[in-house]
Amino acid sequence: GAVVSQHPSRVICKSGTSVKIECRSLDFQATTMFWYRQFPKQSLMLMATSNEGSKATYEQGVEKDKFLINHASLTLSTLTVTSAHPEDSSFYICSASMSESNQPQHFGDGTRLSIL
Amino acid sequence: QKEVEQDPGPLSVPEGAIVSLNCTYSNSAFQYFMWYRQYSRKGPELLMYTYSSGNKEDGRFTAQVDKSSKYISLFIRDSQPSDSATYLCASNSGGYNKLIFGAGTRLAVHP
Numbered sequence: 001g002a003v004v005s006q007h008p009s010r011v012i013c014k015s016g017t018s019v020k021i022e023c024r025s026l027d028f029q030a031t032t033m034f035w036y037r038q039f040p041k042q043s044l045m046l047m048a049t050s051n052e053g054s055k056a057t058y059e060q061g062v063e064k065d066k067f068l069i070n071h072a073s074l075t076l077s078t079l080t081v082t083s084a085h086p087e088d089s090s091f092y093i094c095s096a097s098m099s100e101s102n103q104p105q106h107f108g109d110g111t112r113l114s115i116l
Numbered sequence: 117q118k119e120v121e122q123d124p125g126p127l128s129v130p131e132g133a134i135v136s137l138n139c140t141y142s143n144s145a146f147q148y149f150m151w152y153r154q155y156s157r158k159g160p161e162l163l164m165y166t167y168s169s170g171n172k173e174d175g176r177f178t179a180q181v182d183k184s185s186k187y188i189s190l191f192i193r194d195s196q197p198s199d200s201a202t203y204l205c206a207s208n209s210g211g212y213n214k215l216i217f218g219a220g221t222r223l224a225v226h227p
Contacts, residue, residue, distance in 0.1 A: 006159070032213055041124075043204060043217045044160070093159045097213055104150055105215060107159035 003027050004096050006108030014116055015086060021079045021111045023094030030096035033077035034105060035069060038091045050077045084115045119143050122205055122218025131227050135192040139205035139218045142186065146207040149181050150215065151190045154202045163203075164190065195225045 003026040011019050023033055032051050036044040048069050050056040056069035066088075068080040077096075081088055091112050095105040122139045129135055137151075147168055152160035164179035166172045172179045180189040188205050202222050206215040 002162075004159075034213075043219045046214065049214060091157075095159075104148075104162055104165045105213070106162060107152070109159045110157070112157065 002098070002106040004030075004094065004106050004108040006094050006111055008111060009109060010112045010114075012114045012116065013084065016083055017115075019081045019084055019113060021081075021092055021094070021113075023077045023079070023096065023108055025075045025096040025106075028096075028098050029074040030077075030098065031074065032097045033071055034095045034097075035067070035077075035079050036093045036095065038093060038110070040091075044093065047079075081113065084113070086115045089113055089115045118219075119146075119216045120205060120207055120218040122221055124219045124221060126222040126224055128224045128226060129195055131195060131197060131225055133195050133225070135195050135199070135223060135225075137190040137192075137203050137205075137221050137223070139188040139207075140186055141188065141207050141216075143207075143216075144183075144186070146186075146216075148208055149179070149188050150206045151177075151179055151188075152204040152206065153199075154204060154220065156201075160204055197225050197227055200224050 005024045007022045035047045038044050047062045048056045048058045050069050050071040052071050052074050071077040091110050093110040095107040097105050120141045150165040151163045154160040169181050169183045176193045178191040202220040204220045205218040208215050
């Protein structure tokens, strides 16, 4: 149980392109989903917290207009990197937490984004 | 000072060894503690989670929390090459949401 699917796993695109990443909880309802960014050999940095049906809460220093997050249902959240540039190249990982309180986060397998 | 400190390693051990992975945290309000395992180019996989102090055992893994010293440990018994990965500790105060992660310790178990 507690499977989180993230798609796509790998994206290579040109500078200026917008990229959408999907995060789905396959066998549970996720009230809250999280988006992280991870640079090589570094830990996860929380970008934003997304609650179903409401606006995402962004961490300090994360541009809301750059990283658009939508959490339209209890099983799906999307992250759109708008007008991506090479400095946006990174490993993006989502996680989801079950609707019940005090349940740990379960992670997707990440999306490796490379902007040329 | 980071809220969760973890030695990045790498830690190299022979197969069958007992591995001890450790973290310290600074926020005394932290009550929830987790260990995740992350293989290269994959997302973190939940190994253990605990609330408050004490020990929790699951197969070859034991998680230990000492709130008096703000110290978190993960022990792996009979380590296997397949245990080679990065191990991340995480904590927070308000339930399991909004985790603060350590830097991760890279573990290599060699045959």
